[in-house]
Amino acid sequence: MIPRIVVVGGGFAGLEVAKALGGAEIGVTIIDRHNHHLFQPLLYQVATAALSAPDIAEPIRKILGRYPSVQVLFGNVAKIDTEARILVLADGTTVPYDLLVLATGSQPFYFSQESWARVCPGLKSIEDARTIRSRLLLSFEHAERTTDPVEQSRLMTIAIIGGGPTGVELAGSIAELSRHTLARDFRNIRPEKTKIILVEAGNRLLAGFAPELSEYARLRLESLGVDVALDSRVEAIEAQKITVGGKVIPVALTLWAAGVAASPLAAQLGVGLDRGGRVKVGSDLQVMGRSDIFALGDVALFLDENGQPLPGLAQVAKQQGEHLGKALARRTDTGEDLPAFVFRNRGNTAIVGRHAAVFESGRLKLKGWFAWSAWAIIHVYLLVGFQHRVQVSIQWLWRYLTYERGARLIAEERAEPGPPPSPAAEQPAPREALPPDADALPGIARAR
């Protein structure tokens, strides 16, 4: 009998599994709680108003539309019953499976400081990026308005926690936004004076790269006016201030780039998890002790030939997805052993700013303009969907020439009035959703 294969997660890993099975005309159901696949590596550009959300998000249905054997299910998996082999969605729908592929990725992890999560957005979803973009632009608007110099300098201080690729990319991009894009647009403040603090607990940035590249990134960021604070641990994060090494720093906004944990669904498999909440998988990506469940991408702990865990990178997820999809497509009987996955490192990049990137692949180490161009070409090429490639490349060309940014939209932070067209949610999200004095907040206020 043909096993019912269910893939949870439409990220880089899950999508590749579905494509490979769809290509082989094998029936598969892919479930995601968003309707779109997100090109995560460029999410920081949406957060900093360089790209608009749809540029890096593609409907999963559209991507898989050409594979008739693939069912796309837009839903949120609430429960995994590994005994009955049934997934229960948040709205009660049940989805039985014979083989489960868990590819639900990761999410920001605040070292169990849940109060931090409320005030310090991470960067994992489109909503995260829009929240960051709105708050970032809003803080400049408030700075322009205030007459109190102390409050003004707070409103022009942005802190970023974590000096990995995401932290470095956010810091560099915000620096360019303030130094160039916004420079001419204000009258009472000088956006180029924005204080950007990059807080890293370790003794160098980009710990995953060679020391000389870390050093290059630090120097470039500092030349962009970023305060790089190494060996600095954040002790507290509040709405308008952070505490670093005992020192309290008033800030407009704090962004979280210090760590992620595997999706909480992993905990429902009833197997042991590592400190990052990841599921240990064997060389064939099968979950230890669960012959009917596979895990891949950020949610999986895969040890390479040296016993080192593979990093949570798009290329790892993509390769694991391709590998598993093809292996399952080839396998004729569910008992059969699957080939071992071997990761081929295509090299890592981090963008520091315009003309400034680092690239490392084995012994090959690049930095500066060349690494930046290589990165831009590769990423434009990798973007899902031709239309996006065209648009994104034009936007980049345009921004390259002008420093302009096209997506400087401040969204209204509010619950939408009225019920979505779902029997599951009859009552409207109440207008009281807004803070009582929300009307005092431009961008939230409605004359309606």
Next chain:
Amino acid sequence: MIPRIVVVGGGFAGLEVAKALGGAEIGVTIIDRHNHHLFQPLLYQVATAALSAPDIAEPIRKILGRYPSVQVLFGNVAKIDTEARILVLADGTTVPYDLLVLATGSQPFYFSQESWARVCPGLKSIEDARTIRSRLLLSFEHAERTTDPVEQSRLMTIAIIGGGPTGVELAGSIAELSRHTLARDFRNIRPEKTKIILVEAGNRLLAGFAPELSEYARLRLESLGVDVALDSRVEAIEAQKITVGGKVIPVALTLWAAGVAASPLAAQLGVGLDRGGRVKVGSDLQVMGRSDIFALGDVALFLDENGQPLPGLAQVAKQQGEHLGKALARRTDTGEDLPAFVFRNRGNTAIVGRHAAVFESGRLKLKGWFAWSAWAIIHVYLLVGFQHRVQVSIQWLWRYLTYERGARLIAEERAEPGPPPSPAAEQPAPREALPPDADALPGIARAR
């Protein structure tokens, strides 16, 4: 002494006033509750996933950045004190003026049926468009999921109230979205079977156009599969059904295109308003009985030489803004009379669908492919900002060739966690903002 000129509203009218004064190096403050100028005529394309929000929104600061004498103030005017000549913003900031230009536009008007507003979004802001886009796409997702055929046909029924240009454009665009863009992407439903009902109280669509163009629009919409219900009055609008002529129709979503009223700020001028809430202005755009206040665009009632009120069109607003801005720039003494405004009709267009538009200018009446191309060229040209012109034209070319739509994003309807960086809103928008069973709603649910 130089009068302090304050413009409220960064739409087509207000923006032109600020540009003209800025060009003449005259000091002016422009206030808007959004940070962006919105290219309203294309908003329906954001609502139907054809364009992304930033494509048609440009930061007001960016547009006016090159005029050093122009101050852009991002805020929400709560009160106009016409005696003291002071504006009070929602956060308490006061802005004194010598001359006030009110250009706050209009908003959907539900004939005082406030319960309708909650369930039946209009199309005035980016947030409106995103709400419509999300609910529209969400309804197809729910239809794909349900096994109940009755519920499924409800979820595939969209009602649009109002057969003016907005209603016609929404109906045509939703028809093409369902007939072409989504056709291949679902497995359990056939999106091309979507029922689109356009409800118009009058005896023809596009009442502002010549009867033959109205007839053309009706025939084209019907050929796209739209049910055009003329002489039909909507009696009730609820979350999942509407009542038209005594008949109850179950629907997934109802959109409001039946009427707008002037911005409520008009009421604060203490002068009489017409039925649409508009302020009567003289030939020089001065508010009757208020020599220090001007009103223009949708918020103003301007009677042409035949005593007919000018329609609420972008070109009227734009021309009035240019006229007033230049007149104020030329005037040397505030006592001086201002020249009379004369509207030059550049013609009206409405888009029915691909290759199908109507255009009317005086005796000239065009329909079909030619009118459509003319419209496309004109609108791409008119779009504020070069980058947008490039992108939008590429998107249109691409969609023209493929029927693809790039902006099929379902946003999560939720209050953002955490406080925006404003002293005015210390407390976070509570997570409880979501409906209790929000987790049952894909697109809202978060595994977090």
